[in-house]
Amino acid sequence: MRSNIDYNKKVLEHFENPRNMGEMKNPDAEATVGNPRCGDVLKIMLKIRDDKIKDIKFQTMGCVAAIATSSMATKIVKGKTINEAKKITNVDVAKALGELPPIKIHCSNLAADALRKAIENWKKFD
Amino acid sequence: MKIYLDNAATTKVYPEVAKKVQELFVDKYGNASSLHSIGTEVRKKIDEARGKIARFIGAEISEIIFTSGGTESNNLALRGLAKANPDKKHIITSVIEHPSILETCKDLEKSGYKIDYIGVNSEGIIDVGEIEKLISENTLVVSIMHVNNEIGTIQPVEKIGKVCKKAEVYFHTDAVQGFKKIDLDIKDINLFSVSGHKIHAPKGIGFLYIKKGTNISAIITGGGQENKLRSGTENVPGIVGLATALDVDNKNNEIKKSRDKIIEGLLKIHGTKINGSMNNRIYHNINVSFYGIEGESLMLMLDKDGICVSTGSACASAKLKESYVLKAIGVEDLYIHGSLRLTLGDDVVGNEDYVINKIKKNVEKLREISPFKFEKIARK
Known part of the structure; x- marks a missing residue:
């Protein structure tokens, strides 16, 4: 049973005070990635106006890194254009948090993947 | 304020234990194999500690073999039996054992051993009947833990011991989590593993109980300490710490x-x-x-x-x-x-x-x- 991992202050701050967390009524697009079997599950919801991300919300079941990267990813893209937002990668998210423990790098994929998928879903309806 | 709720991982060394241990580091620091007075004094400390532990579990002095802890004790039990009884190539264990049993079994599989990993019911308890069915002439040892480290479930080890005794198969139990907390009748148990740091003694000390007459070989060779079953200069502070921790309420x-x-x-x-x-x-x-x-x-x-x-x-x-x-x-x-x-x-x-x-x-x-x-x- 593992019981400790070193996270930096920024990661812990986002974990304790996640930005843009919660449900959204009538989102323009949403996507859920991950599955309960693997552990982490992340749902992203978007409100899009004039090709810009006007509002974004997330819900995550996952470890500290998964919650912190969800929070940071939503913070980065809020207000950005769709074109800018879909270019965001897991590396951008991880860098914005300073650093993630090596075994937790994969968690940052989840946020970037969910965001991209939500944008794709929006385009389908557009 | 800290509330420590991880005592299955390790425990704090109690002050009265630490005090005794400290004495062995700075004052009675000799090598028990030395013939001079400082060595002899330390030899006596080991003998006292071994005697105290033997009395505590109802064993003979020669049945206690000090090791570095639970992992080594489990390794000595399985590998030591395998080495001394090379004609028997079958081991029965469970899927919820500690990694020091599971990984040792996997390793033995690589050198030709057949291992049966029996499951548990939804309560986390094994079925003794399943063990009975699996025992064959080729079976070397049945190794089932006493108390599980994650869910704390207690296995019917006394019953398993009886089954093994009847079938003339060695029975080993990893007693690391239950030792000193739950009474264990060792009558039908051939070997059991204990770790000091789970019972408020220091890390790096433990023992394997080996019932008299058990055919087992050393896996660590050298100066022949511990009845030739575990070479290496004795961890005297650890040994005395372990014996002292038996008094902790x-x-x-x-x-x-x-x-x-x-x-x-x-x-x-x-x-x-x-x-x-x-x-x-x-x-x-x-x-x-x-x-x-x-x-x-x-x-x-x-x-x-x-x-x-x-x-x-x-x-x-x-x-x-x-x-x-x-x-x-x-x-x-x-x-x-x-x-x-x-x-x-x-x-x-x-x-x-x-x-x-x-x-x-x-x-x-x-x-x-x-x-x-x-x-x-x-x-x-």
Whole structure:
């Protein structure tokens, strides 16, 4: 049973005070990635106006890194254009948090993947 | 304030134990193999400690072999028996053993051993009948743990011992988690492993009980210490620390009361399950799952509140690795990830409400973040 991992202050701050967390009524697009079997599950919801991300919300079941990267990813893209937002990668998210423990790098994929998928879903309806 | 609820991982060395250990570091520091007075004095300390431990478990002095701890004891038991009895190539163990048994078995498989890993029921208890059926002429040893380190379930080791005795097969039990906490009748047990640091002695000391007449070989060779079964200069501070720790009062009754009170409180949080049998369970263990959240996050939040626990969920690779023990008893995915293990010590007594309230608060916070809402599932 593992019981400790070193996270930096920024990661812990986002974990304790996640930005843009919660449900959204009538989102323009949403996507859920991950599955309960693997552990982490992340749902992203978007409100899009004039090709810009006007509002974004997330819900995550996952470890500290998964919650912190969800929070940071939503913070980065809020207000950005769709074109800018879909270019965001897991590396951008991880860098914005300073650093993630090596075994937790994969968690940052989840946020970037969910965001991209939500944008794709929006385009389908557009 | 810190409340340490991880006593299955390790325990604090009690001051009275540390004091004795300190004496062996700075004052009586000799090598027990030396013939001069400082060496002889240390030899006496080892003999006293071994005698005390032997009396405590109802064994003979020559049946106690000091090792570096539980892992080494388990290795010596399985590999030492395998080495001395090369004609028998079958081992029976369970899927919920500690890694020091499971990995040793896997290693022995590579050199031609057939290993049967028997399962457990949803309560986390093995079926003795299954062992009985699997024993054959080729069986070297049955190794089943006394108390599970994650869910605290107690296996019917005395019954297994009887079955093995009848079949003339060696029986080993990993007694690391139960030693000194639960009485163990060693009449039909050939070997059992003990670790010092789980009972308030230092890390790096343990022993393997080997019943007289057991055919076993050393896996560490050298100067021939420990009846030629475990070479290496004796860890005298550890040995004396282990013997001294036998006098420490476990406060079983108080801790059990605290444990039951905390379980009662936690079960009031909806979407909560206790994993493993409540009837056959060591008195200080709580293994609890909260629906729809992840254990590491909960562990870290509790750490901030001064409560130290561990989790069966380990998001440490591309795929989250869940506890193989919880998997073996059939805990569902959305519960398995939100599991906590609380193994109580005396510092919990009087702080039960604090622990319950902090867990409740943090579970609620994580459920707010999670897309899985227990209420929605429950209504369906």
